[in-house]
Amino acid sequence: MSSNLLFAADALLPARNQMAISLGAHIILACFGVAMPAMLFVLHRKGVNGDDAALELAKRWSKISGVLFAIGAVSGTILAFEMGLLWPGLMEQFGDVVGLAFTLEGISFFVEAIFLGIYVYGWGRLPAMTHQLLLLPMIISGMSGTFFIMSVNSWMNAPTGFEIIGGQVVNVNPWAAIFNEAVFLQYLHMLLAAYMVVSFTMVSVYALGWLRGKRDRLHRLGILVPLTFAVIATPIQPIVGHFAGQAIADRQPIKLAAIEGLADTEESVPIFLGGYFDGTEVVNGIEVPIPGLASFLAQNSFDAEVVGLNDVPVEDQPPVNIVRYSFQIMVGIGTGLAMLSTYVGYRWFRHRDTFLDNKWMLRAFIPTGLAAIVAMETGWITTEVGRQPWVVHEVLRTEDAVTNGNWVWFTLIALTVVYIAMFSAGYGVLRSMSKRWAAGETDLESPYGPARIQELVA
């Protein structure tokens, strides 16, 4: 027993880090699984209606998706393993509470993987109309998959669908667990995030190409189609985020206190940007000159009371600074991108003819892909670290869920190395694909294909 406790204490830190790395990596790829089919659909439709450049672009993006989906699927499998390998204490007690959501998610993956296989390999063989329609089940399964996985995560924030009597989990209602209080907002927020990440990433890449002089219809579409998605999703995101914040004010007030760096419960709480929380207050921060803004954002009233960290004992408080910085980075990026999107929308309606002639706008597009990814990652850090020390909010502590295995440092290092290799190789492959397209290849034959092997094997 005592040796188990020792190991458990040992495993917690690497297990958390491993979970964070594997999730942080998977989520980027997952976004492409969720949002790419919709963009492909728009392009493919244009193509079917006679736009050859759009069709060619759809074909290229589908090949890119094929590569990204592959590493998305394997990194997702690692996550499924990790739920059990790293957190057996969680699955043992609550596997049957959240299991239904995971199972329905599995069905979504199935649909996604099947139609992906048909779509990516269907070029030139399936009738154009049918081919394009294959994207619809992918769009839907991407949305439903996101819903079910977000349902699991939001359940960890707002656990329902069970009772604990005498230390036993009883009266399980898996449907109630799925439709917990937090799922709706978290789902919407994540879905928008996925569309933002993918569309801004594509815009970044094609804007760079445009600025480097590749001013053809392909690049024009490569900017305009995803940009349309971005401009629609981005301004909604802060609104949804605001409501998510209000919801945690009620449900997870300590998380909100960490987000704001508020030690003691107070009324009319201001907001500080930057600075550092030293355990009692935020020092060196810039105070936003609207008194009681935090109170207003949390409770809709400038002099409302906001709960502070010390409402609960120290051992029940999350690490403050990580949560605060993460949150501020997310909100900062979200605000910036929303402003950019508003400008883009204005420009589209007022200066459509010269839309892409504004170099500064195109330059501003270049960092947006990375920015959206950073916003999403910091959003997750806010959610997950802000929930600590709980893995299931006020029900199960993370330290009680973790494995007692003595291998976690080892698997953490191995996973980090393998993922770095996998992402670097993936990046290299995508680069080479784009170079070969630029050089005029269309079919991208494998190096051991008949056309290329002759030149390669001397």
Next chain:
Amino acid sequence: MTANAVAAVMFVAITLYAVFAGADFGTGLWDLLAGGAKKGAPMRRLIDKALGPVWEANHVWLIFVFVLLWSGFPRPFATIMRELAIPFWLVGLGIVLRGSGFAFRKFAPTLQAARLAGIVFAGSSLFTPFFLGAIAGAIASGRVGAGITNEVIWLSPTSILGGILATGTCAFLAAVFLTEEAERSGNDELTEYLRKRSLIAGAVTGLISLVGIGVLASDAPTLFDGLTGRGTPEIIIAAIAGSFTMVMLAQGYTRRARFGAVVAVGAVMLGWGFAQFPWILVDNVTIADGAGHPATLTALLVAAAIATVVVVPALILLYTLVDKDQLGH
């Protein structure tokens, strides 16, 4: 009752994973043995073509088994993950390497890069089924959940047998599938090469199974009793289908051989399921005792029904298109 039904659904999913993903994994061996870049090119292109559209869908069966296990049987699941963490990590490593190796090879910028990706893909395809078999062996021999601390439970005789059998079965399935694929693509030389390899793989795997009976009798008595009792019909079917496959291969009927191989492997997997009934962790936890909350079990059956309606037709569509050569690169 619902617990048994969920367990049955899970075993069907395991069987489908074994048959379909097994064939995918097995290609690794033939890829490794295909020879240098130029000589091996036709084989590797065949493997690319055969796996490309289907491997992800085939892979999802494993995810499905996982979620059914942890939702339906959360406590046995936690026990399995605690006691078999090392082989599961190795399986995870294998899955990551195989998937990314396969995806990267096809679009690799240079021949060197393609070689590296190919070795990663083929090597990991070879060792992953071994550890999956070893995991099955540890459970089937009654070692999981027994509180054993003085031995490495996934390296016991039954586990080693399970690992070797899984690897051999995958190689056999892949050879048979690829033979049919090669014939369909009109490459006679490759068809002939693969047909011979199928026969060899079939003979070797069959032989190991026979030896395995002895291992099971001494090392996994409960499973052995089950196989010679409740599981007998499946084992007989497997033996007949296996022999049928060999005869069809010998005579060059590749499609019939493929059918026979699927039946044979499927019957073995189901036979294992019947043989280990009513245990979820053999000798230690029964299906009834390990089951999660009844409301969840019922919901899982609803989910299984949804899966049947939604996933099965889609899968049939996918395989039909592949079979009719409607999916290319």
